[in-house]
Amino acid sequence: MNDNQLLLKVRDLKTYFFLEEGTVHAIDGADFDIRRGEAVGVVGESGCGKSVTGQSILRIVPNPGEVVEGEITFYRYEKRDDGTEVQEVVDLTALDPRGDEIRSIRGGEISMVFQEPMTSLSPVHTMGQQIMEAIILHQKVDEDEARRRAIEMLRRVGMPQPESTVDSYPHQLSGGMRQRGMIAMALSCSPSLLIADEPTTALDVTTEAQILQLMRDLQQDLGMAIMFITHDLGVIAEMTSRVVVMYMGKVVEGADVDTLFYDPKHPYTRALLNSIPRLGHDKSERLESIKGVVPDPYNLPPGCPFHPRCASFMPGVCNVEEVPNFVIEPGHTARCFLYAD
Amino acid sequence: MAENTNPMLLRVNNLVKHFPIRRGFLKTNVGAVRAVDGVNFHIRERETLGLVGESGCGKTTTGRCIMRAIEPTSGEVLYTRSNGETINLPELERDDLKDLRKEIQMIFQDPYSSLNPRMTLLQIVGEPLTVTKVAHGREVEERVAQLLRIVGLRPEYMRRYPHAFSGGQRQRIGIARALALNPRFIVADEPVSALDVSIQAQVLNLLQDLQAEYGLTYLFVAHDLSVVRHISDRVAVMYVGKLVEMAATEELYYTPLHPYTEALMSSVPKPDPRATKRRIILEGEVANPANPPSGCYFHPRCRYCIDICKEEEPELLEYRPEHYAKCHRAEELSLRGVGG
Numbered sequence: 052m053n054d055n056q057l058l059l060k061v062r063d064l065k066t067y068f069f070l071e072e073g074t075v076h077a078i079d080g081a082d083f084d085i086r087r088g089e090a091v092g093v094v095g096e097s098g099c100g101k102s103v104t105g106q107s108i109l110r111i112v113p114n115p116g117e118v119v120e121g122e123i124t125f126y127r128y129e130k131r132d133d134g135t136e137v138q139e140v141v142d143l144t145a146l147d148p149r150g151d152e153i154r155s156i157r158g159g160e161i162s163m164v165f166q167e168p169m170t171s172l173s174p175v176h177t178m179g180q181q182i183m184e185a186i187i188l189h190q191k192v193d194e195d196e197a198r199r200r201a202i203e204m205l206r207r208v209g210m211p212q213p214e215s216t217v218d219s220y221p222h223q224l225s226g227g228m229r230q231r232g233m234i235a236m237a238l239s240c241s242p243s244l245l246i247a248d249e250p251t252t253a254l255d256v257t258t259e260a261q262i263l264q265l266m267r268d269l270q271q272d273l274g275m276a277i278m279f280i281t282h283d284l285g286v287i288a289e290m291t292s293r294v295v296v297m298y299m300g301k302v303v304e305g306a307d308v309d310t311l312f313y314d315p316k317h318p319y320t321r322a323l324l325n326s327i328p329r330l331g332h333d334k335s336e337r338l339e340s341i342k343g344v345v346p347d348p349y350n351l352p353p354g355c356p357f358h359p360r361c362a363s364f365m366p367g368v369c370n371v372e373e374v375p376n377f378v379i380e381p382g383h384t385a386r387c388f389l390y391a392d
Numbered sequence: 393m394a395e396n397t398n399p400m401l402l403r404v405n406n407l408v409k410h411f412p413i414r415r416g417f418l419k420t421n422v423g424a425v426r427a428v429d430g431v432n433f434h435i436r437e438r439e440t441l442g443l444v445g446e447s448g449c450g451k452t453t454t455g456r457c458i459m460r461a462i463e464p465t466s467g468e469v470l471y472t473r474s475n476g477e478t479i480n481l482p483e484l485e486r487d488d489l490k491d492l493r494k495e496i497q498m499i500f501q502d503p504y505s506s507l508n509p510r511m512t513l514l515q516i517v518g519e520p521l522t523v524t525k526v527a528h529g530r531e532v533e534e535r536v537a538q539l540l541r542i543v544g545l546r547p548e549y550m551r552r553y554p555h556a557f558s559g560g561q562r563q564r565i566g567i568a569r570a571l572a573l574n575p576r577f578i579v580a581d582e583p584v585s586a587l588d589v590s591i592q593a594q595v596l597n598l599l600q601d602l603q604a605e606y607g608l609t610y611l612f613v614a615h616d617l618s619v620v621r622h623i624s625d626r627v628a629v630m631y632v633g634k635l636v637e638m639a640a641t642e643e644l645y646y647t648p649l650h651p652y653t654e655a656l657m658s659s660v661p662k663p664d665p666r667a668t669k670r671r672i673i674l675e676g677e678v679a680n681p682a683n684p685p686s687g688c689y690f691h692p693r694c695r696y697c698i699d700i701c702k703e704e705e706p707e708l709l710e711y712r713p714e715h716y717a718k719c720h721r722a723e724e725l726s727l728r729g730v731g732g
């Protein structure tokens with residue numbers, strides 16, 4: 052498999068929510084690529100649009116939200132019987148969100164792991180029934196075979212006694228076990244892209260370590276790409292190879308993980324990195340906090356949405372013009388006028 | 393950190409809180425959840441003690457028992473008042489508590505559910521003043537304006553309702569309420585865990601400034617080890633209702649004595665892509681506090697477990713000056729801290 056093959060290309064994505072109080076620009080210009088087998092992190096604070104990005108890709112943006120502009124190109128690779136691969140290109144934004152084609156992709160080729168395993172699993176179906184539903188929907192197998200595969204999948208994600216847990220209900224399992232069940236469900240159809248939306252946020256650190264280890268192993272074994280949506284820079288540093296940083300619906304910086312942590316360019320990324328207390332570093336007296344608060348989504352400041360909080364604010368520039376994406380070096384972009392040529 | 397020789401503010405001796413499990417029509421007692429099971433620690437004046445552990449370990453219950461927000465089953469909580477008098481909080485009559493709560497206040501985790509949505513900031517922050525009758529009318533307003541200014545909010549906002557504020561601002565409102573009566577001791581229960589990182593830093597800095605300015609003492613309950621390290625002078629680690637280790641912050645983080653502390657610290661994802669990824673992944677799950685294992689509660693998950701750990705419960709002993717650990721093998725193991 053060629054690692055440089057594109058799997059997903061997002062260009063100028065805009066997803067708006069049309070509410071009575073006004074229009075919320077949840078995503079207002081997101082550009083990024085995901086290659087095959089790659090782990091990409093999407094990081095940002097609450098309300099920055101990172102979860103809606105995942106929902107837009109799967110076309111499950113809740114009402115009254117809508118993808119209004121942009122492209123999400125998904126590259127499907129199919130192995131022929133003679134061993135060659137054929138590539139098919141699908142524009143996900145052009146599909147009917149309730150149509151057959153997106154349904155065959157959703158859960159089959161792109162699947163999702165949600166943050167809260169208690170609210171995103173059905174309380175009235177057993178783990179097995181929920182995993183089998185996905186298998187039967189996407190693969191042509193009978194119920195016995197689906198059950199066999201469900202048990203196999205549960206064993207793969209480290210569920211103890213998979214033959215009996217397959218018949219347990221989510222409330223009978225602990226948080227970590229439920230998240231394992233959800234991962235088993237997401238992986239049951241061998242997707243080429245897994246969207247993990249805060250997969251460990253609701254878990255304790257020792258359980259989080261188990262789940263992250265599991266996801267790392269599965270990614271290597273199954274060769275799938277993972278899009279990690281999280282606010283935790285620690286998870287980003289440990290799990291991903293490329294990162295995009297979002298602020299108020301915009302991708303403000305994109306780089307490989309080492310560059311992002313050691314040579315960040317956008318003032319927001321820098322401020323974010325300086326505001327976290329770190330375990331391995333010497334205890335400094337004060338944390339650098341970002342002044343002010345996230346702006347009101349109904350009433351975004353003109354120009355760069357970060358300018359009211361920015362340490363490098365340039366009056367007359369940042370608060371006037373819309374900021375384009377500047378390429379700093381190949382693979383490293385920042386949406387900031389500091390890097391205008 | 394310099395050795396803290398300030399006078400003792402709080403000493404907790406053998407604090408126990410068991411929640412009964414009742415079953416059946418007659419609600420007969422069939423057992424107990426040992427949420428807090430014999431906890432000992434002390435806090436000196438102007439000090440911050442961090443209390444860490446995973447969910448269900450009893451850290452919040454410990455904080456609430458000290459406040460008498462819930463009644464402890466047994467044990468002593470000896471609190472030294474500003475006039476030097478030491479009182480045992482669990483023995484105090486309800487009526488005397490109100491007077492004491494001028495000195496001990498609490499900051500809650502969730503700034504959304506801990507503020508009454510039908511009350512204005514003036515009512516929320518002013519309530520402690522009116523309930524304890526320390527201020528009336530105009531005075532309340534003046535004091536609330538002053539408090540809002542202290543926590544970094546504009547006094548003009550005092551007639552607004554909490555919904556008009558962001559999470560970080562709401563947490564500031566909660567802090568202003570806690571400060572209203574000039575307390576000496578604040579139990580902060582996960583005060584920043586519901587906040588975004590950039591806002592977290594603002595609130596942590598505020599708490600540190602307030603401590604320096606007003607000489608406050610904090611019991612800082614949290615699950616985030618990096619936050620606890622940043623703010624605490626000393627740290628206590630809880631596991632299934634018991635303290636397993638307690639020491640000065642840097643000592644605990646660099647040279648832990650308990651295998652659980654070691655595993656906990658190695659589990660935290662480090663925000664550094666160049667960090668070595670030698671993690672200790674704990675097997676299994678946290679023990680059930682209604683039916684804990686024999687011997688040391690941690691032994692089924694411990695990679696250093698030997699026979700004695702399965703049978704005999706270790707005691708919390710002082711292995712180094714001011715460094716306590718509850719492990720049979722504390723002296724022989726050399727465990728990895730955050731540096732390694």
